Amino acid sequence: MEIVAAADSDERGLSLLKVVNVLQRVVVFVHSFTLEKLHKLGPSTSSAEMPTMREEDIAAKIKEICQELVLSQEALHEVCACLQEELNRGLAKESNPEATIKCFPTYVRELPNGKEKGRFLALDLGGTNFRVLLIELGDRCTMDSRIYAVPQPIMVGPGDGLFDHIAECLASFIKERDMGHELLPLGFTFSFPCKQEGLTKARLARWTKGFKCEGVEGRDVVDLLKQAIARRGDVKIKICAVLNDTTGTLMSCAWKNHNCRIGLIVGTGTNACYMEKLEKVELWDGDMEDPLQDHSHEEIKGVVINTEWGAFGDNGCLDFVRTEYDNIIDRESINPGRQLYEKMISGMYMGEIARQVLVRLVSEGLLFGGYASDILLEKGSFFTKYISEIESDKVGDYNNCRIILEELGFNDATDAECANVRYVCECVSRRAAHLAAAGVAVLLNRIREESVTVAVDGSVYRFHPHFHNLMVEQISQLLEPGIKFDLMLSEDGSGRGAALVAAVASRSASMSAHAR
Numbered sequence: 012m013e014i015v016a017a018a019d020s021d022e023r024g025l026s027l028l029k030v031v032n033v034l035q036r037v038v039v040f041v042h043s044f045t046l047e048k049l050h051k052l053g054p055s056t057s058s059a060e061m062p063t064m065r066e067e068d069i070a071a072k073i074k075e076i077c078q079e080l081v082l083s084q085e086a087l088h089e090v091c092a093c094l095q096e097e098l099n100r101g102l103a104k105e106s107n108p109e110a111t112i113k114c115f116p117t118y119v120r121e122l123p124n125g126k127e128k129g130r131f132l133a134l135d136l137g138g139t140n141f142r143v144l145l146i147e148l149g150d151r152c153t154m155d156s157r158i159y160a161v162p163q164p165i166m167v168g169p170g171d172g173l174f175d176h177i178a179e180c181l182a183s184f185i186k187e188r189d190m191g192h193e194l195l196p197l198g199f200t201f202s203f204p205c206k207q208e209g210l211t212k213a214r215l216a217r218w219t220k221g222f223k224c225e226g227v228e229g230r231d232v233v234d235l236l237k238q239a240i241a242r243r244g245d246v247k248i249k250i251c252a253v254l255n256d257t258t259g260t261l262m263s264c265a266w267k268n269h270n271c272r273i274g275l276i277v278g279t280g281t282n283a284c285y286m287e288k289l290e291k292v293e294l295w296d297g298d299m300e301d302p303l304q305d306h307s308h309e310e311i312k313g314v315v316i317n318t319e320w321g322a323f324g325d326n327g328c329l330d331f332v333r334t335e336y337d338n339i340i341d342r343e344s345i346n347p348g349r350q351l352y353e354k355m356i357s358g359m360y361m362g363e364i365a366r367q368v369l370v371r372l373v374s375e376g377l378l379f380g381g382y383a384s385d386i387l388l389e390k391g392s393f394f395t396k397y398i399s400e401i402e403s404d405k406v407g408d409y410n411n412c413r414i415i416l417e418e419l420g421f422n423d424a425t426d427a428e429c430a431n432v433r434y435v436c437e438c439v440s441r442r443a444a445h446l447a448a449a450g451v452a453v454l455l456n457r458i459r460e461e462s463v464t465v466a467v468d469g470s471v472y473r474f475h476p477h478f479h480n481l482m483v484e485q486i487s488q489l490l491e492p493g494i495k496f497d498l499m500l501s502e503d504g505s506g507r508g509a510a511l512v513a514a515v516a517s518r519s520a521s522m523s524a525h526a527r
């Protein structure tokens with residue numbers, strides 16, 4: 012037995028050795044394979060020079076190159092001043108047609124009072140996914156939802172194709188739940204710049220965030236949805252409201268928090284809405300009392316303004332803070348010259364900005380010995396979520412960073428290289444957080460209430476480990492004295508918020524009917 016066991020263990024030892032051997036060969040093979048895939052960049056790259064540069068000198072040089080991504084307090088104050096001016100231009104009737112920030116009145120005149128009840132449907136279109144939700148509002152809010160992908164060809168195909176897809180998802184959601192007999196009020200969260208002509212009428216001004224469906228700009232998206240549903244003929248719906256995700260976010264938070272006046276999204280795109288006094292909205296073409304208000308928030312006699320601040324800078328006023336990386340991102344986007352503030356802040360672009368910087372550092376011989384992998388050279392390969400993951404590593408620990416660098420084709424990055432990659436990520440995300448903070452500070456200074464809650468949602472805000480703190484710190488620097496604020500994660504604005512707008516709309520409608 013013992014001999015057998017010994018032989019066995021010998022054999023095991025041998026096979027273990029063989030496995031180790033094979034593994035080593037695989038490692039060497041993969042390594043040489045990746046080396047083959049590395050490209051020497053730029054004339055200034057000289058591997059002969061590299062060893063002569065000390066790590067500290069490389070880090071210092073990288074800092075110097077990244078300096079243009081670091082915004083001084085002075086620059087941020089200037090950003091605030093420009094934004095303030097652009098908002099005024101957007102709100103005034105005369106300057107609005109030329110203004111870049113359109114400040115669309117949403118026709119949402121009331122915030123929820125927390126007593127809203129009922130069952131609602133909601134549709135949520137605004138990013139790469141489309142969602143259908145069934146929401147029950149009561150003392151609590153319960154939700155049943157399903158996510159459907161929006162395939163890329165649909166995002167840039169004909170408009171009818173997009174609305175047919177939405178109608179198909181909605182129909183299958185209703186059928187799966189056997190709800191064909193119920194005619195529930197529906198809120199449509201459509202997160203693109205729209206000129207609203209009423210609570211249920213919104214003309215798309217222009218596409219953003221990678222969408223470009225022909226035949227939709229200038230049209231009423233509620234109408235297009237109704238037509239698509241009519242083409243199918245198998246479901247009935249009652250659309251009570253169309254809203255932007257920022258409005259949904261504001262409503263969702265305001266349901267229980269009565270200080271909430273601002274809704275902010277920092278996700279695939281960025282935008283903010285806020286409650287503005289009606290007398291400051293020259294564009295308001297509705298009745299001052301229409302829809303009739305219950306005035307339970309006596310202090311709020313206004314309307315929610317969807318600023319569409321993503322377009323800030325489209326007239327060149329942000330050029331003093333834009334960099335060569337921003338220019339490349341813009342030039343290579345499907346909407347050049349547009350959404351320039353959004354392109355410096357939001358998740359659709361942050362990863363790509365970081366990639367541009369990394370490629371430049373490689374090409375100057377400051378990173379990875381001057382060699383770039385095929386993957387790093389590919390547009391879009393550095394996902395925005397990498398920034399959040401890399402910055403989630405504890406300081407001095409590069410676990411996530413190494414995993415990501417391996418995914419990108421760099422198998423043996425040194426600690427110093429990881430630290431430099433992290434520094435680039437920090438510069439990009441800090442700049443985004445500081446620019447978004449400047450926007451929020453301007454709105455808080457405008458609202459001028461003693462204490463205001465800002466409802467926030469979006470993947471960047473949610474998942475970046477420091478975004479919230481960076482914003483809070485920076486807002487405090489830019490705020491006028493005496494104003495208190497807090498940033499609150501708003502749960503499911505596009506769903507619950509849509510239901511609340513629909514609920515508030517039906518309450519206002521029934522009050523108006525009673526008054527007549």
Ligand code: BGC
Binds near residue numbers: 201
């Ligand atoms: C759109 C806004 C939207 C924001 C966040 C922007 O691209 O123009 O309407 O609120 O993204 O989703």
